[in-house]
Amino acid sequence: MKFGKEFKKQKVPEWTEAYMDYNGLKRILREILQCKQSRQPSTPLRSLHHRLTMHRAFSGLELPQSTEFPSKGDIEDQVIDVSTSLEDGCRKFYKTEFLRKSEEGGDIEVMFFKKLDEELNKVNSFYKDKVEEMVHEASLLNRQMDVLIALRIRQQKHDFEGANAEASCSNDIAAANHPLRDINLGRGCLESTLREDTSNDSDPESTSNPDVNEVHTANCDSACKEEENDRERDPLKILEYVKLNNTLESPLSTIRGVFKDSTDEDLSFNKEELRKVEERLRVVFIEFYHKLRLLKHYSYMNLAAFSKIMKKYEKFTSRRASRSYMKIVDNSYLGSSDEVSGLLERVEATFIKHFSNSNRREGMKSLRPKAKREKHSVTFFSGFFSGCSILLLIAVVLRIQARKLMEKREGVSYVVNIFPLYSLFGYAVLHKLMYVTNIYFWRRYRVNYPFIFGFKQGTELGHREVFMLSNGLALLVLASCLANLHLDSGSNASKYKTVTEMVPLGLVAVVLVILFCPFDIIYRSSRFFFIRCLFRCICAPLYKVTLPDFFLADHLASQVQAIRSFELYICYYGLGEYSRRQSKCHNHGIYNAFYFTVAVIPYWIRFLQCLRRLCEEKDATHGYNGFKYLLTIVAVVMRTTCELKKGRTWIVLALISSAVAVIMNTYWDIVVDWGLLQKKSKNPFLRDKLVVSHKSVYFAAMVLNVLLRLAWMQLVLEFNLPSHHKIAASTVIACLEIIRRGIWSFFRLENEHLNNVGKFRAFKSVPLPFNYYDADADKDD
Structure with a gap:
């Protein structure tokens, strides 16, 4: 199957507009090819020269240096020059200058690279926005898991007799069942890392500011210290600032919601409540993992599309610009960010440990159900x-x-x-x-x-x-x-x-x-x-x-x-x-x-x-x-x-x-x-x-x-x-x-x-089981 058809087939339907416009770029390349073919004289001498050239190419003879087929020296720098600029404070935008505008058909190639830059900036911005959403959602899941672990600790405390047994049990469980910190811990503050991508994909002309880096480092260190303090804090204390989120999804909850001003309920700390919370969080994790997989697939397919379109450009124009442009693509946030991969690994580890009894096969079966096959x-x-x-x-x-x-x-x-x-x-x-x-x-x-x-x-x-x-x-x-x-x-x-x-x-x-x-x-x-x-x-x-x-x-x-x-x-x-x-x-x-x-x-x-x-x-x-x-x-x-x-x-x-x-x-x-008859x-x-x-x-x-x-x-x-x-x-x-x-x-x-x-809605909206109220915020109020 041709890549264009495979690319269309593999798109997330709701994100179609956010993908690279592969067909649009191919149409411009066809215009370039037609322009080149129209200016080539069809003479016997030209045909003979073309056959000799092909004979030499396939016989392994090394071609002499020429303007049409130059060596891989500095020719890439002579075809295009990609510059970057910062907009909105932290977002990089790429602009390519085609250095051979004066040649016949150069205006079409200028249009091609302008379109290519637009698609790269569009894809890069969309991907970065989605990653930031996923990182924010991961921080929310961290808090949700903290509450779940605290509920488990409180529930298991009733199985022990004596204060000493309770204390030792609490410490053991807190040490063994505090996994959600692993999602963000070690990666530091993911949101700060997202803003540091300018230093990862910078070019020689655009270096990062050391003062800004120091600020980012200080913010990251303070966030990590806060996480360490959270780990040392009593895990049960969080239950004082948490209420159940009543989503009014059952007749009983609806009736209660009608006679109550708030849709939040106090925790009752019973086994039935714990079971329901675990089931809801399980669904949330599965849906979150599905979002991450779609986002990773989005990145992979767009990177492949950029690579394919640049190879076609080289084939149609006989210019070697793919290497330099793909270097820019690989250094962009789309190609260099590994936040999604890191989150995928940590979500897998957390889900397997806490929702599958450390059974990896069962956990991955829930996270990655097999695709349905036609029988x-x-x-x-x-x-x-x-x-x-x-x-x-x-x-x-x-x-x-x-x-x-x-x-x-x-x-x-x-x-x-x-x-x-x-x-x-x-x-x-x-x-x-x-x-x-x-x-x-x-x-x-x-x-x-x-x-x-x-x-x-x-x-x-x-x-x-x-x-x-x-x-x-x-x-x-x-x-x-x-x-x-x-x-x-x-x-x-x-x-x-x-x-x-x-x-x-x-x-x-x-x-x-x-x-x-x-x-x-x-x-x-x-x-x-x-x-x-x-x-x-x-x-x-x-x-x-x-x-x-x-x-x-x-x-x-x-x-x-x-x-x-x-x-x-x-x-x-x-x-x-x-x-x-x-x-x-x-x-x-x-x-x-x-x-x-x-x-x-x-x-x-x-x-x-x-x-x-x-x-x-x-x-x-x-x-x-x-x-x-x-x-x-x-x-x-x-x-x-x-x-x-x-x-x-x-x-x-x-x-x-x-x-x-x-x-x-x-x-x-x-x-x-149907949405028809619009004026x-x-x-x-x-x-x-x-x-x-x-x-x-x-x-x-x-x-x-x-x-x-x-x-x-x-x-x-x-x-x-x-x-x-x-x-x-x-x-x-x-x-x-x-x-x-x-x-x-x-x-x-x-x-x-x-x-x-x-609206780019490709995910189900799954309500979280807990509403978290920060103690400091309550004091300020």
């Missing part, structure tokens, strides 16, 4: 299940046609009663197929969906795995449907009457058993992730709202018909309707009440989630979003009332409320969720940044969204259709809504990805 078995079973599903679908259609069920009264009753039971799984299969399509295009256009959804590294499902699961579910459903048809319409149908009616219920039981199976089979991590998100949606607003939560709630809002199918199962089997083979569920008042409630639940969940986010983030956008869902709830209630009670008045009210809801929802989808965009009626290169895709998506929203309104209209035709019409409209939601999902996540790219 041939997944491809095989995907094809096998899809083939079997198609055959079973044909068999079901042929069975219905052979028995001429639609021409018989019993057959129509069968379709009216049994088909809605199986439609639940049809909606689920269609939803999975839309998710398969989204995953495929997210990966194709490098939308970082695992990071956005917060999937654990190595457990995210690809489009092949989800396609296999959807086909497997379709196979189960169609096999069950065919068995139902066979038992119901056979010659001995009366014998198997009870068995026939229990087939759909048995299918539901099988699917639920697979979903909640506690064993590590059939992608347990993904199943449990879905269950957690579903539970958090049901418990809204008691849980902090994350993107997977409201994303799932939005998808539930498109599955109203599927949710109503669950209610139909309860009525059909709980009230004994299956024994009479005619649906009389709407004759029950309780069923009609739940018929209203079930349709409103998904939108009510989203409304509560918007309220929670409005209270936490103080952003009025969430308030407007919540108002939008209130309008949708009114429209759903009116539509359901119209469906049950009929009447012209209810039809008019349902139409008006649905129209208002459709207009509001369509505007929100296109403008807010001052360089792409008219779209947005500045687009993932898909074909702009027509976005316009087609907007038109489809409007049309499919209008299809949702068709449920309001009253058609004089037979019962089985009404069921078919509502099923088709429900499927169209699922397709609309699938299209919405792609562009919604694309917009979220671009927002992360704009």
Whole structure:
């Protein structure tokens, strides 16, 4: 694979703009090459001279000194001259002067080195900012680990009897379990070291100031003395200035946070608290290590890109400037800083010692989970299940046609009663197929969906795995449907009457058993992730709202018909309707009440989630979003009332409320969720940044969204259709809504990805377990 493609593939998606513009520099090099080729005369003498030159080159003969192929003496100094300047007090910026401007095409080479300097300064500044963030975060983790160690000491003191035993135990534990000092100790003050990089990558013309060095040394010595004093201090004293950070991530913590002014809690010093703190810090360390690895990979890939582009420059221009420029790159902060490598080593040592019981294999397995590999078995079973599903679908259609069920009264009753039971799984299969399509295009256009959804590294499902699961579910459903048809319409149908009616219920039981199976089979991590998100949606607003939560709630809002199918199962089997083979569920008042409630639940969940986010983030956008869902709830209630009670008045009210809801929802989808129709965009009626290169895709998506929203309104209209035709019409409209939601999902996540790219957000924000209050600061206050 060419380096350009590999470079693009290896980029952190959210940092794409911060990488060196390799393709842009290659375009300038192509202009240089075209310029050189256009001025070379194509004559037989020139061709003969070129062949002789090549013959000498490959025969090992030494070329004479010339202006075009000079020796490695002082020619590098004659091609370019790189100077440095300090800006913002401590940041170095590089500027290259091309010394052969007068030659033909020299202006293009001047442009090349100007662009190269811009990219080096950009990459250098970005890398330095990120390293400073990591060093600051490492100092915070130092304090967090100090508190954890103090908690462990206090907890273990209760296992000993007598004051002497307690004192000796405390000293032993403090000596053995004080590792976080190792992260920064020995490296001195990392923040001061960051500011000393000017002395590391200085050139002969830019020497460091000895007075400044003395100041840095004094600051570093004082910081190291403070660290040594901290080590001699009583490790338990820190607990007096620490409180637990209540992140309001559970229903109980949320309720407590409502009735308390502060979200901080006092330490209770019990084992359960210690276990929770250790688990949270473990997650923080894993995420911090992941950040460091990404940052180190960023440095490596950019250094390789600079080396490759300078080799191409030498190849295209026959000038030897790579050595001198790469020396500048290697001496820059990007090439010379070893802070990230040092932090990686110390984080590994700390994590293995304190979170893996000094088991290096287990510790590194947590810090560096294995990348997920594509399995041939997944491809095989995907094809096998899809083939079997198609055959079973044909068999079901042929069975219905052979028995001429639609021409018989019993057959129509069968379709009216049994088909809605199986439609639940049809909606689920269609939803999975839309998710398969989204995953495929997210990966194709490098939308970082695992990071956005917060999937654990190595457990995210690809489009092949989800396609296999959807086909497997379709196979189960169609096999069950065919068995139902066979038992119901056979010659001995009366014998198997009870068995026939229990087939759909048995299918539901099988699917639920697979979903909640506690064993590590059939992608347990993904199943449990879905269950957690579903539970958090049901418990809204008691849980902090994350993107997977409201994303799932939005998808539930498109599955109203599927949710109503669950209610139909309860009525059909709980009230004994299956024994009479005619649906009389709407004759029950309780069923009609739940018929209203079930349709409103998904939108009510989203409304509560918007309220929670409005209270936490103080952003009025969430308030407007919540108002939008209130309008949708009114429209759903009116539509359901119209469906049950009929009447012209209810039809008019349902139409008006649905129209208002459709207009509001369509505007929100296109403008807010997708970020399109921006007035001052360089792409008219779209947005500045687009993932898909074909702009027509976005316009087609907007038109489809409007049309499919209008299809949702068709449920309001009253058609004089037979019962089985009404069921078919509502099923088709429900499927169209699922397709609309699938299209919405792609562009919604694309917009979220671009927002992360704009803010360079490539890491999850993991809250720290402790809030630390400095004793000196408290005294000053």
